[in-house]
Amino acid sequence: MIRKLVSGAGAIGAGLFGATAAFAQDAALQAGEAVEPVTATVNKGDTAWMITATVLVLLMIVPGLALFYGGLVRTKNMLSVLTQVLAVASLAMIVWVMWGYGMAFGGDANQFISAGKFFLAGVTPDSNVATFSEGVEIPEFVFIAFQMTFAAITVSLVVGGLVERMKFSALMVFALVWLTIVYFPIAHMVWYAGATPETTGLLFGWGALDFAGGTVVHINAGVSALVGALILGPRLGYKTEIMAPHSLTMTLIGTGLLWCGWFGFNAGSALEANGSAGLALINTLVATAAGVLFWMLTERALGHKGSLLGACSGAIAGLVAVTPAAGNSGPFGAILLGAVASVLCALFVVSVKPKLKLDDSLDAFGIHGLGGIIGSIGTAFTMLPGLGGPAAADYDLGSQLGIQIAAVLVAIVWAAVGAAIAFTIAKLLTGLRVTPEVERGGLDLGEHGERAYNY
Amino acid sequence: MIRKLVSGAGAIGAGLFGATAAFAQDAALQAGEAVEPVTATVNKGDTAWMITATVLVLLMIVPGLALFYGGLVRTKNMLSVLTQVLAVASLAMIVWVMWGYGMAFGGDANQFISAGKFFLAGVTPDSNVATFSEGVEIPEFVFIAFQMTFAAITVSLVVGGLVERMKFSALMVFALVWLTIVYFPIAHMVWYAGATPETTGLLFGWGALDFAGGTVVHINAGVSALVGALILGPRLGYKTEIMAPHSLTMTLIGTGLLWCGWFGFNAGSALEANGSAGLALINTLVATAAGVLFWMLTERALGHKGSLLGACSGAIAGLVAVTPAAGNSGPFGAILLGAVASVLCALFVVSVKPKLKLDDSLDAFGIHGLGGIIGSIGTAFTMLPGLGGPAAADYDLGSQLGIQIAAVLVAIVWAAVGAAIAFTIAKLLTGLRVTPEVERGGLDLGEHGERAYNY
Amino acid sequence: MIRKLVSGAGAIGAGLFGATAAFAQDAALQAGEAVEPVTATVNKGDTAWMITATVLVLLMIVPGLALFYGGLVRTKNMLSVLTQVLAVASLAMIVWVMWGYGMAFGGDANQFISAGKFFLAGVTPDSNVATFSEGVEIPEFVFIAFQMTFAAITVSLVVGGLVERMKFSALMVFALVWLTIVYFPIAHMVWYAGATPETTGLLFGWGALDFAGGTVVHINAGVSALVGALILGPRLGYKTEIMAPHSLTMTLIGTGLLWCGWFGFNAGSALEANGSAGLALINTLVATAAGVLFWMLTERALGHKGSLLGACSGAIAGLVAVTPAAGNSGPFGAILLGAVASVLCALFVVSVKPKLKLDDSLDAFGIHGLGGIIGSIGTAFTMLPGLGGPAAADYDLGSQLGIQIAAVLVAIVWAAVGAAIAFTIAKLLTGLRVTPEVERGGLDLGEHGERAYNY
């Protein structure tokens, strides 16, 4: 059972146990020993929770992430950030039902993608997918919707490296390509359990742990944003002009909504309303709290004042780090992970980054990328029973650590190469950057013909 | 079964299957064939979801709709919009438990209203209502609360046509009358299934489809707002002064919260946490995403820039249009509906409306009214199996289309006449419009003695 | 059964029925009469609701309460309020898993505190706690997380009396001490049902009714804020300078999120998704609506204009008052309670407070303290069947009233003394107040080195 409990959430139902009750029974029969096959039934408590979890992840995107990012840019670019997040998330949703779900979870093909159920062929309100508990299912539409929001938020996160200078049209092209060649394959690789090792996702097959998307979402988005920031180059006036956040109030609202919504992300990845979801729930509370406090402490240790932006950044660092570990850690492991990620991200963002040329404008890499790496590797440790983790007695830290590191490296390389391709295609089709005049005057007027505020 | 699945949510339980377990058993017995009567039980998964859905609809009102509308007015009228939404919604809640629930769902009377359960007489924590599945119930208090939020948001939507000039006291009088003579009867007509055709709601009896309130909420509110805008006349300076939205940031927050809350609306209207709710969930994601993208594309096609206000407007148009179809459509039908509604509303609001004299200030009609009409009529099409809809093989598009159009016409006429009466009564009692001085200086200071911002 | 239904939510499971299934069975066996012991099972519908409820309470804190309070201060202190709320809530979460849960619900010790389960020793994803229904359980991690958010919001509420002048470091010290000597003991006293009268919480043992925290949360926080305001002294320029709220828009957002989140608080305190939760749901809607309308009416009666800040204040007053009564009242009792609390708080805040020297800056006492007292005492009345309350026929109003008053007095005294100690310790360790220069220039720059807005 432990393998199921600790494995990445999401894919196993669509694969191993089959996507419908009928399929599940077949699978059970094939297993040979099932004289009295368990009749899989949809649990309404689980369904209730998973619908709610889906709504919570949407809350993370709009208004959550949109505000978190929007508050950090200058007034003249506020609307462009809000529009970019809303539009790429919308695009991701439409693409998801066309070929995204098919490529990620649509059925057995190989270790890199699925193939099947394109345009949701054959899915009806009566289709169900298995959860991690034998005989327990949820409606497939709910599972598709839940996973849809993951695709949508991941591509939205990338915006954080590109703000205040990237063309809206270029971003849309990028999003389309990037989802197809980066996100859907990685989701498959991490979360899809096929009928055979050859059709099971590569990293899932290795036994990599990613409860709610440390690799799929955060490393992926963080690395891609970094690549984008490098290709785009820094904003005009970077390091010479004042680029203070125009409204930390908005960033705080975004932080709060991200935190609240993240329970859909983390506890929702249990796919059921059970003790595992409860564990993810409490871990997502305390890791974040630790992130808040330790970023502020790091600021103090560096001789600065503890700041609200620090507290908010720490919250996100904690949330990111606990994502792969949410059901793979005890509460004190989660606190440790949140604290360590917060301190390391703070050191990077406050002390290292200002020395680099790089303009990862809103620290998509510095927080999501780095935090995701720390979380993914850290999950090997939080599993330890000594830290309150759920690993069995024969758990081998060394080998799991190796797997986690290998999985992180695969994700980094895949995301970097894929993102570079996607940005290049966008550059060829639309050009990447707005004109200097538009950049000076602000993307709100230049790209969208509006002002955020007319007080 | 299909009729139940596709029918308007909400009323059937309170009527056909009876409001308590005992009543349900009686009904089963009366049905004659029930040798082993199904003992109706409350499902806690459904109850969990319906409580959550109720909270989500409240989230749509405050802060959702309040911010969506508030961001669109000028600074000097911000508080007046927020206060109006908060106060009419509160009023609607109190009226609902006094005579609203009684008039809409209180018990068999005729095709236009219910009668019974005034002041919630006889309802206790042990009272239950049936859902769409035989033998499955939810607590009646939950159902009353869920439906309460529908009444509250509908009257709040009307505010969109009246802002920046209507007296607060007049609005309160209007709300009281309008709920009583427009909302409660229409809710009954669309959603109440009585024991006999004579006591079943008129439109429900016809077989009109309205899953989550396209007619009851959106056409109703949109038409009433239009009537109000006509009676009030345009704002001082309309078309000569700059009336740019004072904070599109607030409008974006409102949009996001409306979207998130709308799952309570649409998926909640399934009354259960099941595959039908899952279908409404995914439809409400993709229709909205399509609305976002197609409004922006329409702007481009008209030679403008794609704007955030456009994206937000498109989101709402998509949400409105998918409301009656939420459980009566496949995901691609929903995408189509969202796209069509978004394009048509955009054309109306961007190209037609500026040529009219009419000051439907925040496009309550142009988006909710028009979108509701498109959605209600479109639902006849999305039902088609060819579009992925849930209709049975013998589904007759022509006759359903006729029913939908007839239902839309009834709603338009009823709302128009009722709203005219309600505004007239308010005019007689309090006068409708603030003085020109107050309008110039802003309703915030003039009506409420406060300023929204003191930076 | 009535005692369980009406009793304070939360503790009973952890005590009387034991914290795990095994313990529960033991308890049943000890009871002697259990020939066929009920096998306690986790209900997933309840679990789904309780996870959601936990998220909702977090939504109340960040961004809810942070914005509600933040909007009311001057621009220069906005960030300090946001930071204070985020940081003390985070601190409370960490402390909760270390010794808070142990002291409040950790196991039998005496009438003032629990002792056990420090650092969550022994709690696993398979640990469960009983609810109010026999044989129904929820995962213990969910219960711990739910109660964690109560501790976090209570200490955050205290901030309302201290804003614009208190040192951040002093606040953190205060929070640590206050949680330990005030909050955890009071939570134990009100909600913990031990195996014997000697280990049952003092007020719970008396039979004091507090469904969702009128005493534990609101009286507690309100009185402590008052003590803090007295010790700190008024803000520089209090009553001579203009201290108008810098953004009532933020206060409205906060109000809406507090209202939405409060359903987690009130309906969540039922611990199940059942009719009792449904009752709490509808009561929390109508009491708040009544609070909104009656505060505005009181303003009119006092010769002022009805204001948005009044409406928001009334909403909170209604919410606070209905908290102890949420499941202990019918809807019309709740309306009455909301209205009475709103009128009395309005009279106090609008007419009495301005005459006092006291600078309870954001009326933490005037609304939470006073509203909590009114609600706690009022609950004795709302229980009456004549008001639609759930009391049995032999209910003795007089004796229950006596119990409620006694419980309120104990809470007031305990909170006042404990808060005074906590503030004194903070004063000794860090000093309580920022320098006059920092206070003039604003705590945002002085304490956190940032500005809220750079438009």
Next chain:
Amino acid sequence: MKFIIAIIKPFKLDEVREALSAIGVAGMTVSEVKGFGRQKGQTEIYRGAEYSTNMLPKVKLEIAASDALAAQVVETIQQTASTDSIGDGKIFVLDLASTTRIRTGETGENAL
């Protein structure tokens, strides 16, 4: 040349600007100010706290004009901005020693 400072009611801004354009004023600089004068402000109340500052929102125009045009500018503003009600504002005229157009470096009336 003259430097003309006018304080007017905010809602009159568009009208005044158009009237000035019509008489040949090519540019002006506008800012939001608060005015204190005979006109009484509205009292604001936030919970119990009453504030009545008599500080009212006004718009300030700054217009550099040739001596020839200056009188006409003043007259136009006075006539367009007047609503015959208290608080309509004031026009102040100062002597302007020199003017430079930043783009070209031109000075004097050519720079206007």
Next chain:
Amino acid sequence: MKFIIAIIKPFKLDEVREALSAIGVAGMTVSEVKGFGRQKGQTEIYRGAEYSTNMLPKVKLEIAASDALAAQVVETIQQTASTDSIGDGKIFVLDLASTTRIRTGETGENAL
């Protein structure tokens, strides 16, 4: 007539306004400005980025006064607004060529 421009610390505004009312100043125009001078600003840090602009929030008063009153106005402001600390601000006096009251068209000292 004189046109007096004073830059003061924001929290002194109310006090100064009352003192000026007391000596018979019937009106003034107030705006929010940023001041750059000897007074040092606080450093702001947002994640790694440090900004120390030395631009501090100040309030600007503009007061037209008769020649008779002008000196007293300057003196009153100087005394009321002073906190004896750096950054208290400046008072500038310019000659005012003419004044018009928009409501009535009155000019000169009658228009003040």
Next chain:
Amino acid sequence: MKFIIAIIKPFKLDEVREALSAIGVAGMTVSEVKGFGRQKGQTEIYRGAEYSTNMLPKVKLEIAASDALAAQVVETIQQTASTDSIGDGKIFVLDLASTTRIRTGETGENAL
């Protein structure tokens, strides 16, 4: 002494301020204004409503300077703020009758 008023493009503020510091200007007062002139603004559209005001965000500098320094101040601003594109702004110079430092009561050039 002279009172110099300059209207410049907002993104030039830092550069101008540094250039002025370099020539010995110890203080100035800055405010946000809207400029109306030859430079055309961008059209904004909100749903159907089009607004094109030609009111563009500008920054206004006010600098009191000794007669000696004044010409150099004007020249420095003109050169630093110019981008050779329309809308770069204007510099206006007025005579300054007197100056007072509030903190000390000093007057004249000592108060600058």
